[in-house]
Amino acid sequence: xxxxxxxxxxxxxxxxxxxxxxxxxxxxxxxxxxxxxxxxxxxxxxxxxxxxxxxxxxxxxxxxxxxxxxxxxxxxxxxxxxxxxxxxxxxxxxxxxxxxxxxxxxxxxxxxxxxxxxxxxxxxxxxxxxxxxxxxxxxxxxxxxxxxxxxxxxxxxxxxxxxxxxxxxxxxxxxxxxxxxxxxxxxxxxxxxxxxxxxxxxxxxxxxxxxxxxxxxxxxxxxxxxxxxxxxxxxxxxxxxxxxxxxxxxxxxxxxxxxxxxxxxx
Amino acid sequence: xxxxxxxxxxxxxxxxxxxxxxxxxxxxxxxxxxxxxxxxxxxxxxxxxxxxxxxxxxxxxxxxxxxxxxxxxxxxxxxxxxxxxxxxxxxxxxxxxxxxxxxxxxxxxxxxxxxxxxxxxxxxxxxxxxxxxxxxxxxxxxxxxxxxxxxxxxxxxxxxxxxxxxxxxxxxxxxxxxxxxxxxxxxxxxxxxxxxxxxxxxxxxxxxxxxxxxxxxxxxxxxxxxxxxxxxxxxxxxxxxxxxxxxxxxxxxxxxxxxxxxxxxxxxxxxxxxxxxxxxxxxxxxxxxxxxxxxxxxxxxxx
Amino acid sequence: xxxxxxxxxxxxxxxxxxxxxxxxxxxxxxxxxxxxxxxxxxxxxxxxxxxxxxxxxxxxxxxxxxxxxxxxxxxxxxxxxxxxxxxxxxxxxxxxxxxxxxxxxxxxxxxxxxxxxxxxxxxxxxxxxxxxxxxxxxxxxxxxxxxxxxxxxxxxxxxxxxxxxxxxxxxxxxxxxxxxxxxxxxxxxxxxxxxxxxxxxxxxxxxxxxxxxxxxxxxxxxxxxxxxxxxxxxxxxxxxxxxxxxxxxxxxxxxxxxxxxxxxxxxxxxxxxxxxxxxxxxxxxxxxxxxxxxxxxxxxxxxxxxxxxxxxxxxxxxxxxxxxxxxxxxxxxxxxxxxxxxxxxxxxxxxxxxxxxxx
Numbered sequence: 002x003x004x005x006x007x008x009x010x011x012x013x014x015x016x017x018x019x020x021x022x023x024x025x026x027x028x029x030x031x032x033x034x035x036x037x038x039x040x041x042x043x044x045x046x047x048x049x050x051x052x053x054x055x056x057x058x059x060x061x062x063x064x065x066x067x068x069x070x071x072x073x074x075x076x077x078x079x080x081x082x083x084x085x086x087x088x089x090x091x092x093x094x095x096x097x098x099x100x101x102x103x104x105x106x107x108x109x110x111x112x113x114x115x116x117x118x119x120x121x122x123x124x125x126x127x128x129x130x131x132x133x134x135x136x137x138x139x140x141x142x143x144x145x146x147x148x149x150x151x152x153x154x155x156x157x158x159x160x161x162x163x164x165x166x167x168x169x170x171x172x173x174x175x176x177x178x179x180x181x182x183x184x185x186x187x188x189x190x191x192x193x194x195x196x197x198x199x200x201x202x203x204x205x206x207x208x209x210x211x212x213x214x215x216x217x218x219x220x221x222x223x224x225x226x227x228x229x230x231x232x233x234x235x236x237x238x239x240x241x242x243x244x245x246x247x248x249x250x251x252x253x254x255x256x257x258x259x260x261x262x263x264x265x266x267x
Numbered sequence: 268x269x270x271x272x273x274x275x276x277x278x279x280x281x282x283x284x285x286x287x288x289x290x291x292x293x294x295x296x297x298x299x300x301x302x303x304x305x306x307x308x309x310x311x312x313x314x315x316x317x318x319x320x321x322x323x324x325x326x327x328x329x330x331x332x333x334x335x336x337x338x339x340x341x342x343x344x345x346x347x348x349x350x351x352x353x354x355x356x357x358x359x360x361x362x363x364x365x366x367x368x369x370x371x372x373x374x375x376x377x378x379x380x381x382x383x384x385x386x387x388x389x390x391x392x393x394x395x396x397x398x399x400x401x402x403x404x405x406x407x408x409x410x411x412x413x414x415x416x417x418x419x420x421x422x423x424x425x426x427x428x429x430x431x432x433x434x435x436x437x438x439x440x441x442x443x444x445x446x447x448x449x450x451x452x453x454x455x456x457x458x459x460x461x462x463x464x465x466x467x468x469x470x471x472x473x474x475x476x477x478x479x480x481x482x483x484x485x486x487x488x489x490x491x492x493x494x495x496x497x498x499x500x501x502x503x504x505x506x507x508x509x510x511x512x513x514x515x516x517x518x519x520x521x522x523x524x525x526x527x528x529x530x531x532x533x534x535x536x537x538x539x540x541x542x543x544x545x546x547x548x549x550x551x552x553x554x555x556x557x558x559x560x561x562x563x564x565x566x567x568x569x570x
Numbered sequence: 571x572x573x574x575x576x577x578x579x580x581x582x583x584x585x586x587x588x589x590x591x592x593x594x595x596x597x598x599x600x601x602x603x604x605x606x607x608x609x610x611x612x613x614x615x616x617x618x619x620x621x622x623x624x625x626x627x628x629x630x631x632x633x634x635x636x637x638x639x640x641x642x643x644x645x646x647x648x649x650x651x652x653x654x655x656x657x658x659x660x661x662x663x664x665x666x667x668x669x670x671x672x673x674x675x676x677x678x679x680x681x682x683x684x685x686x687x688x689x690x691x692x693x694x695x696x697x698x699x700x701x702x703x704x705x706x707x708x709x710x711x712x713x714x715x716x717x718x719x720x721x722x723x724x725x726x727x728x729x730x731x732x733x734x735x736x737x738x739x740x741x742x743x744x745x746x747x748x749x750x751x752x753x754x755x756x757x758x759x760x761x762x763x764x765x766x767x768x769x770x771x772x773x774x775x776x777x778x779x780x781x782x783x784x785x786x787x788x789x790x791x792x793x794x795x796x797x798x799x800x801x802x803x804x805x806x807x808x809x810x811x812x813x814x815x816x817x818x819x820x821x822x823x824x825x826x827x828x829x830x831x832x833x834x835x836x837x838x839x840x841x842x843x844x845x846x847x848x849x850x851x852x853x854x855x856x857x858x859x860x861x862x863x864x865x866x867x868x869x870x871x872x873x874x875x876x877x878x879x880x881x882x883x884x885x886x887x888x889x890x891x892x893x894x895x896x897x898x899x900x901x902x903x904x905x906x907x908x909x910x911x912x913x914x915x916x917x918x919x920x921x922x923x924x925x926x927x928x929x
Contacts, residue, residue: 116789368907372902383891
């Protein structure tokens with residue numbers, strides 16, 4: 002968990018998407034999307050509203066089944082897998098509108114995210130078997146550690162709904178990390194934050210990226226966040242990839258400017 | 268063969284009419300408040316009893332001719348039953364809603380209100396069943412081996428008229444527009460200057476009024492009244508409303524007629540004790556196939 | 571050390587006292603039966619709270635599962651230990667009755683748990699009020715099925731269970747029914763508490779609070795729903811089995827939607843997602859129901875005394891089902907979240923936490 006991130010080019014990609022197509026009725030939300038994320042990468046996905054960014058995240062996390070194409074996590078195809086199975090493969094995410102379990106304590110929020118790897122079942126829970134006690138102790142310790150490094154331990158017994166908005170965002174990221182992901186999907190983590198919070202968020206994401214051995218893929222509308230953090234950015238519009246490259250290239254790409262500002266030539 | 272099919276269709280339509288008329292009360296209230304008004308079946312029962320007292324009064328105390336009594340009985344029953352429904356809303360549901368209680372506490376309150384109506388009736392009027400006085404002369408017609416009565420036809424026509432009326436109210440009038448608006452967003456509606464409470468009262472008036480009408484027609488068709496008559500039929504009508512797609516007027520009617528048809532069909536082929544078993548199983552299968560009912564729109568979860 | 575085992579001690583004392591009183595016949599049969607129904611109601615309300623409170627579904631057909639448990643354990647018991655015109659002579663010697671009884675009750679629970687799958691599978695796709703309908707329909711279907719099986723008495727009911735209870739008492743002269751009701755009541759609370767307080771069981775609360783987040787954040791929602799529904803209906807089946815053996819007679823009419831309504835009331839009266847609330851409200855509700863047996867004649871005398879009602883009208887027991895709902899409606903107006911809300915006893919009286927962890 003604490004290992005230093007290393008970029009190893011000869012490794013298999015953490016996430017590989019091949020020719021992904023998603024249609025809703027007659028609408029093509031995602032068209033021929035391809036991406037390869039190498040371990041330790043921190044890259045971004047941007048595009049105007051309704052471009053299909055969150056749809057791609059939903060597809061990766063298994064919430065939708067793709068109409069066509071393949072998604073591979075660490076080389077394992079996710080077709081037909083339920084979201085919790087995808088999480089078990091090492092994908093965790095946050096949501097555009099915070100989705101914490103609001104009537105469970107902060108600590109429990111962190112703990113439940115380990116649900117897929119509890120290592121004990123119903124009857125162990127009833128019998129309070131050795132395995133149960135051992136695992137619960139481990140989970141509790143790990144959750145406490147996680148809260149500690151996120152500086153959330155003083156909220157451990159609070160309910161998330163009583164926390165300030167920025168802290169809720171932070172908690173959601175902590176919950177995602179609690180499931181030991183290889184790939185962390187952040188869906189607009191800066192939405193609704195003020196500029197001071199955003200500066201803190203940038204530090205937080207960079208710190209997570211360094212401290213946890215995790216590949217990060219994020220959607221964000223705040224360009225300064227993306228410019229600061231990402232090494233690679235993909236731009237999509239109407240489900241179509243229109244540009245990709247490092248932040249500088251993307252920023253000056255004519256197609257991107259057209260997509261965001263409209264076409265002057267009409 | 269053909270006669271028996273037509274005969275069964277007529278029976279199904281008439282039987283389904285009652286379900287449809289009650290189901291619409293469920294669906295209206297649900298559409299506006301997302302409240303399962305479990306007292307509704309008992310409001311129907313109260314409607315039948317109100318019709319009994321009103322018509323007995325007109326027939327014996329005033330000695331009016333049957334058709335005059337019926338003409339007076341229809342609006343009076345509807346108004347009085349509507350008042351019962353609105354009273355429940357005012358004294359039981361609304362205060363709870365204003366306190367911000369969980370939705371299901373209102374549902375439980377509705378269940379309790381239903382129990383009160385049933386047992387208060389039993390306690391006050393006693394366990395003996397009431398025989399409903401004949402208001403109109405029932406003519407039996409026989410066309411090509413298919414028998415039907417003027418009452419049966421009247422029931423079916425009434426149900427269809429009520430459907431058309433309510434469909435018009437919901438889709439074309441300002442009140443209906445407000446009702447639909449509330450079902451989309453209860454919080455934004457008062458901000459738009461729509462009087463929420465009044466619209467809710469109108470909803471209860473419509474729902475309970477037509478339950479009263481159903482009670483009157485039911486009492487005329489099956490002239491024996493007992494305090495528990497509303498319970499089972501109410502549960503079934505609610506299920507019919509859900510199978511149609513609760514919150515949708517068309518769904519309530521279709522669901523009502525569908526349930527009627529299934530039950531008549533079962534009775535035609537099986538012993539009548541199988542009626543509930545098979546009817547509920549069919550409904551369960553429909554819901555498994557279309558979880559939000561025939562007209563219900565699947566809510567998409569947005570993330 | 572004493573503090574750690576104080577709850578166990580308190581339970582053992584309570585149980586011991588009740589059973590000793592029953593043994594010495596200090597308590598009348600009437601009071602014993604009320605205590606036993608209290609136990610049955612506690613099992614019913616806590617088990618329904620698992621689905622309606624912790625998982626946030628709205629199941630209205632709990633009595634259906636109770637019915638399955640009642641019939642399966644009754645039939646099994648009669649087949650094994652009693653002479654019956656359908657099942658023939660007793661299969662086992664009556665001296666095994668004592669050992670077989672808990673197994674018979676548990677078998678009823680297992681059967682009811684399997685019936686719970688009937689509701690669990692639709693719940694994968696459906697939530698909320700649509701699922702409520704499915705549970706109501708399931709209740710009707712179960713009742714209706716039994717009514718149509720003539721061999722086990724149909725709507726007339728099924729009996730012969732007293733034989734087994736008597737056999738138990740022949741083996742060892744103890745009040746066995748109160749003992750088993752007590753044991754199974756504690757067992758149910760114990761099972762539910764261990765389930766919901768484990769990280770595993772907290773997945774259930776996660777489903778209730780945000781199902782999408784639960785599924786995406788690694789909770790196998792379908793599996794959790796199946797387990798929860800099966801556990802809930804299984805415990806209801808145990809309650810049903812006990813109910814059948816307490817009465818010595820069952821008929822499908824005792825498990826209709828009215829019974830389900832009673833259980834619903836207990837759950838919401840106690841508070842959604844509060845185990846101690848469910849226990850408290852089951853006790854209160856049982857007492858309330860019985861106390862009206864005595865209150866109504868008093869009201870009647872009072873009304874006649876002061877000529878409030880006509881002399882030839884008596885306020886009968888029918889009024890019970892007018893006054894109790896009325897009382898409950900008023901109660902809910904004052905406490906729209908139930909007696910306990912979603913808190914446990916330990917949240918209200920923090921000193922109790924020294925003796926027992928409630929969550």
